Amino acid sequence: MFHRLGQFAVRRAWWVIAAWLVAMVAIFISSPKVTSQTDEASFLPKHYESIQAAEVQAKAFPAAFTPDALILFERNDGAALTDADTKAMGKLTQDLAGKKIDGVEAVNPPAEKVGYSEDRKYAMGTIAIAKGKQQDPKAIAAVAKAVRNDGKDLAGPTGLKFQLGGSAAQALDQQESSSDTEGLITMATLVLVIVIVGIIFRSVLAGLLPILVSLIIALPTSMGLINYATKAFDLKSTDILTPILIVVVLGVGTDYFLFLAFRYRERLRAGEDRKAAVVNAVGRVGEAIASAAGAVTIAFAALILSSLGMFQALGPALAIAVVVTALASVTLAPALLAVIPARAVFWPGKKWMREPSDARFTALGRAVEKRPALTALASGGVLVALTLGALGYNGLFDMTSGSMPKEKESMVVQDKMSTAFSKGAASPSQVFLSSTDGRKLDPASFQAYADKLHVAGVAQVFPPTPTTATSQNKTISDDGTTAQFTVMLKDEPASNEAIATVTELRAVAHAQAPAGTEAKVGGLSSVFKDINLAMTHDYKLVFPIAGLLILLILALQLRSVVAPWYLMVSVGLGFGATLGAATLLFQKIGHETGLMFMMPILIYLFVVAIGTDYNILIIARLREEARAGRSPREAAREALRHAGPTVAAAGFILAASFGTFMLAGNTFMMEFGFAMAFGIVLAAFVMAMFFTPALTALIGNKAWWPGHGGDARPGAGHAPLVGSTMPPEPVGRH
Secondary structure: OHHHHHHHHHHOHHHHHHHHHHHHHHHHHHOOOOOOEOOHHHHOOOOOHHHHHHHHHHHHOOOOOOOOEEEEEEEOOOOOOOHHHHHHHHHHHHHHHHOOOOOEEEEEOOOOOOOEOOOOOOEEEEEEEOHHHHOOHHHHHHHHHHHHHHHHHHHHHHOEEEEEEHHHHHHHHHHHHHHHHHHHHHHHHHHHHHHHHHHHHOEOHHHHHHHHHHHHHHHHHHHHHHHHHHHHOOOOOEOOHHHHHHHHHHHHHHHHHHHHHHHHHHHHHOOOOHHHHHHHHHHHHHHHHHHHHHHHHHHHHHHHHOOOHHHHHHHHHHHHHHHHHHHHHHHHHHHHHHHOOHHHHOOEOOOOOOOOOOHHHHHHHHHHHHOHHHHHHHHHHHHHHHHHHHHHOOEEOOHHHHOOOOOOHHHHHHHHHHHHOOOOOOOOEEEEEEEOOOOOOOHHHHHHHHHHOOOOOEEEEEOOOOOOOOHHHOOEOOOOOEEEEEEEEOOOOOOHHHHHHHHHHHHHHHHOOOOOEEEEEEOHHHHHHHHHHHHHHHHHHHHHHHHHHHHHHHHHHHOEOOHHHHHHHHHHHHHHHHHHHHHHHHHHHOOOOOEEOOHHHHHHHHHHHHHHHHHHHHHHHHHHHHHOOOOHHHHHHHHHHHHHHHHHHHHHHHHHHHHHHHHOOOHHHHHHHHHHHHHHHHHHHHHHHHHHHHHHHHHHHHHHOEOOHHHOOOOOOOOOOOOOOOOOOOHHHO
């Protein structure tokens, strides 16, 4: 099949190149616009309590608002706020509302008592933003920018500091940070790929070809198709997709190009002409590329089963990108190699036609050949030891703080508010008590119920009170059937302590609800509690299904029911070792309280899925050498000698590409970059180089049962080489 595909790409090379160019332009230009979601709650299904609580609030208090932006006032001299300052704050908020900023619905001055810190050095105002702006990150960021600029101008003559925080300000600061981060990551990855591939092949053009195939053609095509799929299937979109997409497409695209280029050069050294070498290179590595891409695609696509919209957004998008990149790698890349003279591809290198000794990989191969048991024990021991570190993993849910530098204004406001007020003051929880029989609630029972909500971790509870205030501040619905209890927590909303408090708060709120009523607990901490529950669900569902599907792909590719099992054990150990290493570095050595809650899923996505590429490449070469008539130990030696340089180069480039995330300057990207880079290093240099070949050498020909069977003879299993009348040769001897 892949020989025929290679023949088509070579014979119709210019048509293939033109088709890709036309398709890329047409898809990218015509694709619909998609906006990202920034609200954590938007990623949760409706059966979770935090979402049900939000629905109760929307129905019972349609005009109520959760502040989208918070104004933190303080004096420039640091002294306590005076009565004159209170009047100045009132006038400032009134003047700011009078500017009629598009999207701003209300600007409220600090409320007496709850709006001031105990030492009265800080005061907190609130701003409501139109719902139509809230779902568009760019729109809400634009509103926040206008509010921040106008507010600072108005505060100038007053002697007060005007600082903007809350979700809208965070969207603005994150947008600015993300644009800087994406540019930095893209440039660093580009330079790394061009330089490293250029050094490997001692060539200028060889370093540019994966950029042309992946970044210029595959990436825009993928982004267009992702937008079409997002609109067609009503998928979620997340703002972390773009930087991850860039690295994935460049990473796997460079990997697949290296798979092809190394084999292409090998065939040229065997004496074949350029076009025959391209065809035979596609024929030999096409199946490995397709299998690797298939495993990665299935792993990504399995996230559609996730309970969280964030992963439902990431999974299909990345799956589409991998399919497009793999297709370009076995059609566009061969077409380019077919029309560009080999000397130009490898220029200015002068020794590319000479077979190198590859002394390092030959020595590694001989070491595995002589001592496979010791090699398997040592490499497996490293993976197991690191996996033990994962036992201390602790997930954190504060995505905003982790994804932005601390000096951003919204982060400064958050830190000051956590010190000046209750740490939960910026985002209190709510308990909604609703009648189940349509009768009005008894206000006389509110205080007693509020007293019962004072569980450990709760700072204050404000019971609902009848009011003639504006409808935005009502805590009892117009029909009297729903009441809102505001609960201030002692800890920051995203902290594990706050989540534990909400867990207890839910239990008490449900159990102590008066007869004929039901309680729903809402707020940001409640959302994080439900995300935690959803993650637990995903671990039990997504991981096993993805693992079984990858196992099936490996079985089909290897025609074996034995090898896939120990390959999956290797992958599992790689997952555990990567999480363990990140836990040890950031929690134990760096004294962080935990890692981002999504880290296990991200490790699964990139280390398990993409790292499987290297296992697939090495195991495919092991099978090829075995079919050429070599003993299991000889096959391990030759596989490392020939496929080792490819795995090392591809693993190094991909690890370095993910390492660029560590330049972003925030906690989340630092953790993500290290974990992905370290995991890829383990996958390429421990699992694929040592653990898998050593186990295969120990198991012997039984590893290929039942597919190997009578194929253990020289040349079995190979398609005839294009441009040669000779029988298929033992590939390892070139």
